[in-house]
Amino acid sequence: MRIVHCFRSPVGGIFRHVRDLAQAQVTAGHAVGIVCDSTTGGDFEEHLFAQMKEMLALGVSRTPMQRHVGPGDIASAWRTYRIIKELKPDILHGHGAKGGVYARMFGSLLRVSRSRVARLYSPHGGSLHYDEGTLTGKLFFGLERLMERFSDHLLFVSDYERRTFIRKIGPPNVANSLVYNGLTAPEFDPVVAEADAADLLYIGMMRDLKGPDLFIAALPEVEKRLGREVGAVMVGDGEDLPRYKAEVSRLGFASRVKFLDPMPARRAFALGRLIVVPSRAEAMPYIVLEALAAGLPMVATAVGGIPEIFGQNSPALVYPDAGELAEKMAEALADPASYRMLMPTPAELQARFGAGVMAAAIEKAYFAALGRS
Incomplete structure (x- = not known):
C-alpha cells in the first residue's frame, strides 16, 4: 500500500x-x-x-x-x-x-x-x-x-x-x-538514574494543557512536606515556556529547577528519580507508557486514557490539582521503594501496549x- x-x-x-x-x-x-x-x-x-x-x-x-x-x-x-x-x-x-x-x-x-x-x-x-x-x-x-x-x-x-x-x-x-x-521491545529495557539525578522530572510540551504550571506550583508544598529542598528538571519546549521560567524565579526556585530543550525520552529519564505527568487532558500519552516500561516510578493525573494504563483505582493517580500533586510527590519521594510497588510491571505493559x-x-x-x- x-x-x-x-x-x-x-x-x-x-x-x-x-x-x-x-x-x-x-x-x-x-x-x-x-x-x-x-x-x-x-x-x-x-x-x-x-x-x-x-x-x-x-x-x-x-x-x-x-x-x-x-x-x-x-x-x-x-x-x-x-x-x-x-x-x-x-x-x-x-x-x-x-x-x-x-x-x-x-x-x-x-x-x-x-x-x-x-x-x-x-x-x-x-x-x-x-x-x-x-x-x-x-x-x-x-x-x-x-x-x-x-x-x-x-x-x-x-x-x-x-x-x-x-x-x-x-x-x-x-x-x-x-x-x-x-512500544518497541528495546523500550522495556530499564533506565538507571544518573548519580546526580534530580528528585523530580517533567517531560512534555510547555503548555498549560499538559500541566507544567501545576508541577511548578506544587514544588513549595513538596519541600514543606519533606522538610528539605528538592531539585527538578523540566524538559520540553512550547509557547508558555517563558511564563513558566518567570514563575519558577518568582517562587525562588531558579537554582533548583533546570529547564532543558527537548531530547530523546530515555535520555531524559536518567535525569530524575520520579517522573511527574500533571496533564489536565490526555488521550493515551506515550510518555506514561515509555517511563513505566523503563522502570521509572511516576505520579500522574487521572485524565484521559492514563487510568487504562495504571488501573482505574491506582493510588498513583491524582486529580490535576497542585495540592494533590504535591501530596503524592512528597509521598513518593519519602518512601521510594514502597511507592515503586504501585507501578504496573513491564510484563503487564508489554502484553497490552x-x-x-x-x-x-x-x-x-x-x-x-x-x-x-
Missing part, C-alpha cells in the same frame, strides 16, 4: 505515534510518506526527520499549517492538497483535528477524480478536548460529525477517547476500532477501509 500520514504539529505524542507506525509499515513492505506543518518543531524534531527520510519511499513533505482556523487555512489547504495528490496514496491517515480534516477532505476530493483512497482518522484527543458547553466546542463537534461522512474508519487510542467521542459528538456512524499506542500489536490492528483497519472505498 501507499500510505500517507497527515498531521499538523511534528511534536509530542502524535509525532511519536506516526514514527512508530511508519517504521512498522515500512518493515511490512508498504511505501509510506508524511505530510505535516513546517513551522513547528526544532532541532530535535529535525534530527528525527533526518533519520526517517531514508526509509520513507514517499518522503517527508512539510508546508505551513496554522493551528487555529483562519483565512490562512485556504492557502494552507490548497498547498497540502497538491502535495497529497502528487503522492497518490491508497491510505490517507489523518492524525489530530487539523490532520483529520485535511485527510478526509482531500481523500474525498481524490475519490471524486476516481482515485481509490481510504480515509482514516485518529483524533489523538484533538478537538475532543473542547468543552461541549461552549460555542467553540459546539462548532468543532459539529464539524467532527460532518467530517464523519467523509470517513472510512475511526481509530481511537484509548477507550476514554472513544467514550468522549460518543458523549460529545454521538455514537460513530462509521467503522471504528480501539488500538492502543505501542506492544508496537507489533498496534501496527497489526491498524493495518487490518486499512485493508478493511480499502475494501469499502
Whole structure:
C-alpha cells in the first residue's frame, strides 16, 4: 500500500505515534510518506526527520499549517492538497483535528477524480478536548460529525477517547476500532538514574494543557512536606515556556529547577528519580507508557486514557490539582521503594501496549477501509 500520514504539529505524542507506525509499515513492505506543518518543531524534531527520510519511499513533505482556523487555512489547504495528490496514496491517515480534516477532505476530493483512497482518522484527543458547553466546542463537534461522512474508519487510542467521542459528538456512524499506542521491545529495557539525578522530572510540551504550571506550583508544598529542598528538571519546549521560567524565579526556585530543550525520552529519564505527568487532558500519552516500561516510578493525573494504563483505582493517580500533586510527590519521594510497588510491571505493559500489536490492528483497519472505498 501507499500510505500517507497527515498531521499538523511534528511534536509530542502524535509525532511519536506516526514514527512508530511508519517504521512498522515500512518493515511490512508498504511505501509510506508524511505530510505535516513546517513551522513547528526544532532541532530535535529535525534530527528525527533526518533519520526517517531514508526509509520513507514517499518522503517527508512539510508546508505551513496554522493551528487555529483562519483565512490562512485556504492557502494552507490548497498547498497540502497538491502535495497529497502528487503522492497518490491508497491510505490517507489523518492524525489530530487539523490532520483529520485535511485527510478526509482531500481523500474525498481524490475519490471524486476516481482515485481509490481510504480515509482514516485518529483524533489523538484533538478537538475532543473542547468543552461541549461552549460555542467553540459546539462548532468543532459539529464539524467532527460532518467530517464523519467523509470517513472510512475511526481509530481511537484509548477507550476514554472513544467514550468522549460518543458523549460529545454521538455514537460513530462509521467503522471504528480501539488500538492502543505501542512500544518497541528495546523500550522495556530499564533506565538507571544518573548519580546526580534530580528528585523530580517533567517531560512534555510547555503548555498549560499538559500541566507544567501545576508541577511548578506544587514544588513549595513538596519541600514543606519533606522538610528539605528538592531539585527538578523540566524538559520540553512550547509557547508558555517563558511564563513558566518567570514563575519558577518568582517562587525562588531558579537554582533548583533546570529547564532543558527537548531530547530523546530515555535520555531524559536518567535525569530524575520520579517522573511527574500533571496533564489536565490526555488521550493515551506515550510518555506514561515509555517511563513505566523503563522502570521509572511516576505520579500522574487521572485524565484521559492514563487510568487504562495504571488501573482505574491506582493510588498513583491524582486529580490535576497542585495540592494533590504535591501530596503524592512528597509521598513518593519519602518512601521510594514502597511507592515503586504501585507501578504496573513491564510484563503487564508489554502484553497490552506492544508496537507489533498496534501496527497489526491498524493495518487490518486499512485493508478493511480499502475494501469499502
